[in-house]
Amino acid sequence: MNEATLDFATPATEAQLQAVAEKLRERNFEVLVVDTGAEARDAALALVPEGAEVHSAKSKTLEDIGVFDVLMQSGRYDFLRPKLFTMDRATQAREMRKLVAAPDHMLGSVQAVTEAGQLVVASASGSQMGPYSASAGQLILVVGSQKIVADLDTALRRVTEYVQPYEDQRLREQMGIGTRLCRVLIIECDFRPGRTTVIVVREPVGF
Numbered sequence: 001m002n003e004a005t006l007d008f009a010t011p012a013t014e015a016q017l018q019a020v021a022e023k024l025r026e027r028n029f030e031v032l033v034v035d036t037g038a039e040a041r042d043a044a045l046a047l048v049p050e051g052a053e054v055h056s057a058k059s060k061t062l063e064d065i066g067v068f069d070v071l072m073q074s075g076r077y078d079f080l081r082p083k084l085f086t087m088d089r090a091t092q093a094r095e096m097r098k099l100v101a102a103p104d105h106m107l108g109s110v111q112a113v114t115e116a117g118q119l120v121v122a123s124a125s126g127s128q129m130g131p132y133s134a135s136a137g138q139l140i141l142v143v144g145s146q147k148i149v150a151d152l153d154t155a156l157r158r159v160t161e162y163v164q165p166y167e168d169q170r171l172r173e174q175m176g177i178g179t180r181l182c183r184v185l186i187i188e189c190d191f192r193p194g195r196t197t198v199i200v201v202r203e204p205v206g207f
Contacts, residue, residue, distance in 0.1 A: 008146065008149075011144070020117060023116055023117030024113075027118075027190065028196075029190055029196050031200065037066070037201060040199050047105075047197060050076045052078060053078040053103055054104065054105040055131065057108035057109070060207055064205050067107060080100050080103060087099075100127065102137075110143055111159050112159065115150055119141070120184065121184065129183060139197070142205065143199065144205040144206050152186065
């Protein structure tokens with residue numbers, strides 16, 4: 001791992017963070033800036049009414065800050081993942097796709113944010129990209145400040161040189177299978193103001 005790659009884990013400076021927050025707002029994203037993962041968890045969940053339908057992308061960020069556990073265990077939300085776990089992909093693939101294609105609320109993260117305010121999402125299956133891009137009613141993204149990078153070229157380097165190897169190794173250790181980088185989504189701005197909230201966390205969360 002070279003020195004440039006190590007920088008992908010370093011939190012942004014306060015000046016960088018505030019400048020990016022302003023650029024995100026210019027692109028029709030709502031922005032909250034918090035200090036810690038715990039504050040990010042509370043802020044994200046506060047945006048989802050109790051009983052609301054909610055789906056989440058597979059996200060180490062949501063796991064690390066405790067959002068995923070609350071969604072799974074609290075019973076406070078109509079969380080779609082437990083329903084997916086009861087379905088048979090061999091016989092119910094269509095129903096599974098439709099179930100999570102357009103949730104009322106979608107929670108997740110991104111792999112990089114450029115200093116210009118562009119959001120970069122990487123995925124193997126791409127299952128979160130439809131809801132992220134257009135079909136979710138409300139999108140809530142939690143992003144550690146270490147994911148702020150200079151530009152799109154650097155964002156793609158962060159994905160290929162840092163995120164992908166990390167995720168592949170993590171899944172091999174946890175599940176015995178790796179992953180692939182199959183899709184990349186660049187969200188330039190939001191067409192509808194108020195749809196997407198980006199919660200930027202000063203401390204590193206996720207990877």
